Amino acid sequence: MPEIEYKGQKIEVDEDGFIQDPSLWNEELAEYLAKTEGIEELTEDHWKVIRFLNEYYHEYGIAPMIRKLCKETGFKLKYIYELFPSGPAKGACKIAGLPKPTGCV
Amino acid sequence: MEALRLGVILAAGVCLVGLWLRLRHFLSLPLARDLSRARGSARRGARYALTLGMMPWAKESTRKHALSYIRGVVFHLGIFAALVALVAALSGARPVGGSLLLAEVLVGAGLVAGIIGLLERLARPDLRALSTADDYVAVLVMDLVLLAALAWLRDPAAVGWFYALAIAMLVYIPLGKIRHCIFFFPARIFFGRHFGHRGVLPPAVGGGEAR
């Protein structure tokens, strides 16, 4: 299992870079993960998406539908794709500390 | 010499029984039927697989490695010629004139092709990794038979060697990979039927081939 070193702490990630233990997630780690996805600076809009994903996951144990994400954040679909160029699953969910989804992503 | 001649006939019997046992095992297995709706024709696919699909230009692998493929074809033509020669020897006949020359050329070329094949297998690391002892033995046995056949074509006195090696070959055929001589046909037909049924083969004009 690969690891990332972050602030002197070793965190296990899977081969696609999703963290293995969602409880280790925090906002500084999100900034670090964002850089691995090619997002240099997380804006307030990024944070809106990330926080919603993380909270939803902790409540329901699954990633929300993109429709819910759009509804809750008030963002248009295309704007979310622009915010996270690797997409909502591989980009946004990863930064928000969710595990890799099953299926074709 | 008569004993060796009888030996060959006996070995041929052993070979046929061995192949028959292999075939019996094969035929005891269920035939998987394809229930999906056809897009093309299984029959046309099979016909293609056994004819034009065998041509060196029909697939990328044999286009890229045309020399290797043709080497294999020459090897097999040599083997068929040697088998014809063996039947001739057993029945007391000998080719003369043009047919002798043709036989010598085919068997000789087959021998060269067979030796190259053996050397290639020894030289290429990926082929060595792939090979079992059978892969070397089978080609070696065939090369020796080709050599003996060539010797007999040039000098009838070599008939003893020819017979002795033919016995070894005939006994070995059902044991090792040379039995592809029978399994080649169902494999190729299944392949053709499968891709024919799905409308993938035979290629239509402009069907997206690399040329």
Add this chain to the structure above:
Amino acid sequence: MMDKALEVLERRLSRQLAASLETCVRCGICADSCHYYLADPRPEHVPAYRAELLRRIYRRHHDPVGRLFPGLVRARELDDELAEELIKSAYGTCTMCRRCVLNCPMGVDNGLIVRTARGMLAALGRVPKGLQDTVDVHLESGNNMAVSEEDFVETLEWLEEQLQDEVDDPEARIPVNQAGARVLYTLNPREAKYYPLTILAAAKVFYAAGESWTLSTRAWDVTNYALFNGDDEAAREIAGWLAQEAAELGVEEVVMAECGHGFRAFRWEGENWLGRSYAAPVRGFVELVAEYIRTGRIKLDPAQNPEPVTYHDPCNQARNGGILEEPRYILKHAVADFREMHPHGRENFCCGGGGGMMAMGEFAEGRLAAGRVKAEQIRATGAKVVATSCHNCLDQITELSKHYDLGIKVLNLCEVVAEAIILPGDRQ
């Protein structure tokens, strides 16, 4: 301990499989038909080598020589070490694209051999986790992303509103559970969950064609990852749901969304898993769209897609499914500058993401390395857009673009078509 795996081999040992196991002469000419070998020419990347791993077991049990003198033909009992090697080989370095099958002078079906090996490993519970999870989620929830019916319906309603805006017609619909509709359409769960624009695009095409179509809330998932984990029982169950739903709704045909393996699994393998024929025929979305264009049911304006476009043939639609002409016919009508990559069609190279590879993160490094072949093919066309007809290919090629800096956009065909479509109201 390995008995379960050997039982699978015995159960699946058809004449077709036996012929492929018997016939290989290990000539090795298949080597460079494989994208893994081309990217990294190691002996283990020769397709025949992968097949040999199963052949060794077969010889141990079905070849008298292998039983008496295993050393002579490298016959071998299945043990833990061989199982590990099989996992790396059958799951880790083969996308079951079957390019080597087409290139074998003998017609050996390495794809069938690899899937049999996968089925044996599945019986041992040794399918790589990401792939097995996908099958398990599908079996438990009815789709491979555990999308609930409520979420699914809400998403479709939300998309219906967007469709109405897009086509400027408040009557435009995304019909659900319509018995007697002509077409039952299916979706890849990722479309509903993360990438709904392709649903919108397909709905727009159906709208423009005036099609009588429906989705089902009971069986709508186009995928069947059991094609990849090799588990026939699971494959049968998943295929059965859609077959039953199509029969109950009484549709004239089932149309598979743009999903390579889903198309192959349901169109070509499903009836064989089930052991019976479907009530209604099955087609790929691409086939239907080509028919719409041919019969004039939709009109396209290629000027709407001015950038150079190439097409990537999903292995499971083209080489393994016979869909060769339709995508080209569509693109020639939908884009201004269409360029073929070479080779293409039945001889196309796998993108590298097939066989469930995208779900198995442990093999990601090799997957991206082997994708170099596809990346170079794409780069050589100079295209700015790669159209394909498979979500999985789309994801892999998007990753390749990042990894190899191709600077391309990857789209499903439905998006390209939807962009070019001239709506009935706008036709002059």
